[in-house]
Amino acid sequence: MSFILNGYRQEPPAEWADEPLLFILREHFGLVGAKFGCGVGICGACTVLVDNVPTRACITTLDDVEGRQVQTIEGLAKGETLHPVQQAWLDHAVPQCGYCQAGQIMTAVALLNDTPAPTDQDIDAAMDGNLCRCGTYPRIRAAILHVAEGA
Amino acid sequence: MRRRTFLKAAGGGLVALIGAGAAVWSQAPIFPKRPAPDAASALGWISHRDGAYVLTLPRIEMGQNITTALKQIACAELGTDWRRVTVEMHDTNMGRVRATVGSESIMHFAEPLAQACAALRDALASGQSEGEVTVVTRPFADLRAFRAGPIVGASPEIAHGRAIVTGAPLYAADVTRPGMLYGRVLRAPASTELTSRPRRWNSRAARAVPGFVAIVEDCGPPIGKARGLGIVTSRPGALDPVARALAVEWDMDDAAPLPDMAMLIDVDAHAPGGLPHLVLDGAPQDGLWDVDMRLDIPLAAHGPIEPRAAVAEWQEDGLSVWSGTQDAFYVRDVLADAFSVTQDRVVVTSCRVGGAFGGKTLCTVEAEAAALSRATSAPVKIQWTRAQEYALGFHRPPSSHRIRARLAEGRITDWDHAQVSSHILFTGAGVPAWLQTGTDMVIGDPGVARGMAAPYKLGRARAAYDAIRLSVHAGPWRGLGAGPNGLAIESAIDEAARVAGVDPLSFRLDHVTDPRLSDVLVRVAALSDWSSGPPQVAGARTGRGVACGIYKDTSYAAVVADVAVDACGSVRVTRLWCAHDCGFVINPDQVRAQCEGNLAWSVGMILTDDLPTQQGRVVAETFADAPIPRMTDLPEITVDLIEGTGPLSGAGETAIVAGPGAIANALRAATGRRATRFPLQPTEFAL
Numbered sequence: 090m091s092f093i094l095n096g097y098r099q100e101p102p103a104e105w106a107d108e109p110l111l112f113i114l115r116e117h118f119g120l121v122g123a124k125f126g127c128g129v130g131i132c133g134a135c136t137v138l139v140d141n142v143p144t145r146a147c148i149t150t151l152d153d154v155e156g157r158q159v160q161t162i163e164g165l166a167k168g169e170t171l172h173p174v175q176q177a178w179l180d181h182a183v184p185q186c187g188y189c190q191a192g193q194i195m196t197a198v199a200l201l202n203d204t205p206a207p208t209d210q211d212i213d214a215a216m217d218g219n220l221c222r223c224g225t226y227p228r229i230r231a232a233i234l235h236v237a238e239g240a
Numbered sequence: 241m242r243r244r245t246f247l248k249a250a251g252g253g254l255v256a257l258i259g260a261g262a263a264v265w266s267q268a269p270i271f272p273k274r275p276a277p278d279a280a281s282a283l284g285w286i287s288h289r290d291g292a293y294v295l296t297l298p299r300i301e302m303g304q305n306i307t308t309a310l311k312q313i314a315c316a317e318l319g320t321d322w323r324r325v326t327v328e329m330h331d332t333n334m335g336r337v338r339a340t341v342g343s344e345s346i347m348h349f350a351e352p353l354a355q356a357c358a359a360l361r362d363a364l365a366s367g368q369s370e371g372e373v374t375v376v377t378r379p380f381a382d383l384r385a386f387r388a389g390p391i392v393g394a395s396p397e398i399a400h401g402r403a404i405v406t407g408a409p410l411y412a413a414d415v416t417r418p419g420m421l422y423g424r425v426l427r428a429p430a431s432t433e434l435t436s437r438p439r440r441w442n443s444r445a446a447r448a449v450p451g452f453v454a455i456v457e458d459c460g461p462p463i464g465k466a467r468g469l470g471i472v473t474s475r476p477g478a479l480d481p482v483a484r485a486l487a488v489e490w491d492m493d494d495a496a497p498l499p500d501m502a503m504l505i506d507v508d509a510h511a512p513g514g515l516p517h518l519v520l521d522g523a524p525q526d527g528l529w530d531v532d533m534r535l536d537i538p539l540a541a542h543g544p545i546e547p548r549a550a551v552a553e554w555q556e557d558g559l560s561v562w563s564g565t566q567d568a569f570y571v572r573d574v575l576a577d578a579f580s581v582t583q584d585r586v587v588v589t590s591c592r593v594g595g596a597f598g599g600k601t602l603c604t605v606e607a608e609a610a611a612l613s614r615a616t617s618a619p620v621k622i623q624w625t626r627a628q629e630y631a632l633g634f635h636r637p638p639s640s641h642r643i644r645a646r647l648a649e650g651r652i653t654d655w656d657h658a659q660v661s662s663h664i665l666f667t668g669a670g671v672p673a674w675l676q677t678g679t680d681m682v683i684g685d686p687g688v689a690r691g692m693a694a695p696y697k698l699g700r701a702r703a704a705y706d707a708i709r710l711s712v713h714a715g716p717w718r719g720l721g722a723g724p725n726g727l728a729i730e731s732a733i734d735e736a737a738r739v740a741g742v743d744p745l746s747f748r749l750d751h752v753t754d755p756r757l758s759d760v761l762v763r764v765a766a767l768s769d770w771s772s773g774p775p776q777v778a779g780a781r782t783g784r785g786v787a788c789g790i791y792k793d794t795s796y797a798a799v800v801a802d803v804a805v806d807a808c809g810s811v812r813v814t815r816l817w818c819a820h821d822c823g824f825v826i827n828p829d830q831v832r833a834q835c836e837g838n839l840a841w842s843v844g845m846i847l848t849d850d851l852p853t854q855q856g857r858v859v860a861e862t863f864a865d866a867p868i869p870r871m872t873d874l875p876e877i878t879v880d881l882i883e884g885t886g887p888l889s890g891a892g893e894t895a896i897v898a899g900p901g902a903i904a905n906a907l908r909a910a911t912g913r914r915a916t917r918f919p920l921q922p923t924e925f926a927l
């Protein structure tokens with residue numbers, strides 16, 4: 090059972106076959122960017138991209154990603170150069186506690202891949218499932234619009 | 241070596257049942273110590289070597305970005321470059337600092353840090369390059385950090401920002417240790433006020449689950465009165481199936497039905513004038529009231545996206561714990577006491593916290609991890625489930641308010657605010673009932689009282705409250721009592737303005753006593769073009785409201801809100817403006833961010849916050865049961881900072897004194913109806 094993780098084929102050991110993708114990423118591969126927030130697909134803190142579709146890693150199985158491309162926040166930057174969405178997040182000082190932000194960024198990246206010039210409604214539709222208790226939503230919106238304008 | 245033997249035994253199917261017979265855990269509570277930070281202790285926060293500095297953060301970082309602000313102060317005072325200062329989180333090997341609570345990090349820690357940095361700078365300038373430095377405290381005006389300059393008063397890239405956007409490890413659950421196992425402590429589905437303990441469980445079924453490592457009976461102090469049963473696995477995903485397979489049956493002391501919480505705190509069921517704790521001690525006259533309103537605010541969760549987490553590891557020389565806590569030293573003290581080791585043998589390392597809001601101030605998951613680690617001789621990571629966060633944490637207490645006001649000639653002459661709530665500072669989660677009886681008698685609960693003294697000329701004014709111990713534990717929540725009290729007071733003031741027939745903004749200005757409060761009101765009026773009213777929204781009723789307040793006598797906010805209400809009564813906040821004055825500002829962008837966060841919480845207080853209970857216990861298990869605001873709930877927000885020269889204060893809990901009231905008042909303007917129960921029920925505002 091294998092999948093492509095940030096560009097590299099990976100095969101978790103057989104004992105991990107039943108683990109949710111989130112724990113495989115965090116605890117087996119040590120990619121801790123995606124977070125556990127609820128474990129049932131509601132908060133979005135664990136969001137990764139599977140073939141560019143934002144996916145809740147906490148309710149995704151290894152079966153679900155067999156042979157597919159899984160991209161995590163660790164796979165966004167090219168060396169020292171941040172992805173434009175990461176850079177916009179810094180320019181707008183989006184994070185407060187930061188715990189939700191990997192999920193927010195991955196969802197935003199998928200949105201902008203599909204819709205390089207999103208409207209406010211597109212942003213609402215894409216982002217409404219990613220919760221942020223610190224209330225960084227207005228900055229998330231501003232950062233997404235900023236990337237869209239630069240595109 | 242030891243660990244390998246152990247895992248082999250478990251993998252080979254041996255019963256790893258550890259610590260039969262529950263230990264006796266100490267019943268005497270440990271109280272958090274609150275040393276005042278001073279310049280001498282601040283020397284322990286900053287060090288220098290070969291032209292580079294290390295700032296060991298004396299605070300917890302939980303999103304308030306104090307890391308960035310204190311680094312700005314250090315750089316400005318040292319006169320050094322941003323890149324020469326590295327910031328590290330503290331562990332308990334540093335001198336004790338008090339909990340990171342109450343928006344006091346800039347207020348109380350900025351000056352001592354600057355004093356220490358100034359002393360270090362002078363020592364370096366005089367050629368000293370090793371050894372200790374002594375601080376001679378200089379006048380505040382001589383410090384360089386508190387003058388606007390290229391670093392202070394600016395907003396550099398936030399500390400940890402790069403790590404956050406690249407997914408680098410920062411939080412407790414990101415910690416990993418060689419040979420680490422995963423744990424959970426199961427507890428009865430009951431109020432933690434009731435004694436409960438595991439009676440029977442199916443070890444055989446649990447053992448058959450792949451990844452099972454151990455069942456641990458001796459799994460740390462109870463939470464409230466709930467004793468647990470620990471499980472340990474080699475993979476985190478095995479915890480759920482092991483828990484299910486165990487099918488624990490519980491002994492529960494549920495003989496007597498728990499009294500209904502809403503009834504216990506019903507303000508009208510308490511004798512008028514008979515509430516024991518006075519905040520304002522005037523004597524309003526008897527007679528008919530012009531305003532007489534009842535307001536009920538429910539139990540609410542903190543709802544941080546990070547469920548609390550800890551990694552614990554026992555080694556020869558003691559216990560190491562990594563935790564996302566607001567008070568590493570308190571956690572250290574409790575662990576040392578619980579496991580009967582000296583404090584110097586326990587090291588608690590503060591990790592960045594994924595949202596706390598007052599909720600991560602006690603020692604819970606850390607003791608669970610330490611107990612399971614001790615039992616298995618391996619490092620153990622525990623992260624609570626969302627359901628555990630609700631069931632085992634403490635919450636914002638429900639509160640019930642009655643406010644009455646009388647007016648003559650457009651002025652309030654009599655005011656009576658009665659409130660019944662539950663304990664906040666003397667939280668039932670940390671203070672047993674017998675001790676609360678004592679604190680109740682001596683001082684009441686200043687957390688409930690916070691923000692209850694309305695910042696207005698009110699004539700003969702009384703404000704009094706009581707705090708009742710409930711079966712669901714209440715405790716500190718962003719702003720403590722100030723959010724709910726502000727909502728109640730600002731709603732009543734708005735009604736009073738209507739009675740007087742005066743514009744609510746002018747009415748407030750007529751009654752305000754503190755010029756800084758007047759200033760934020762005037763500023764927010766200009767910012768929002770107050771008198772222009774809300775823009776029309778097709779198919780909706782619209783309204784605009786204003787509210788203001790003072791937090792802890794030191795910081796000021798005024799908020800204007802616009803709302804739109806559709807025919808079904810569903811309410812949308814369409815615009816928010818905030819004017820904010822917290823004195824001299826170190827980092828304007830991050831003060832703004834705190835205002836934005838407070839306004840998001842204000843929207844939550846009106847639209848979402850509620851933690852459902854049944855039979856005296858929390859029954860919420862996911863965010864679906866206890867929702868928090870979403871992106872589409874928040875409008876455009878504009879914040880105007882008054883960057884004054886006033887004394888340093890805080891921003892983390894200020895705007896929440898005004899935001900909820902402004903929204904409720906806008907709703908009143910839009911619909912003619914006063915919201916008195918929260919979160920709003922759309923049916924109440926339907927056409």
Ligand code: FES
Pocket residue numbers: 124125126127128129130131132133134135136145146147148
């Ligand atoms: S942790 Fe996956 S959606 Fe919340």
Ligand code: FES
Pocket residue numbers: 184185186187188189190220221222223224225303545594595
């Ligand atoms: S930044 Fe804290 S939850 Fe989003």
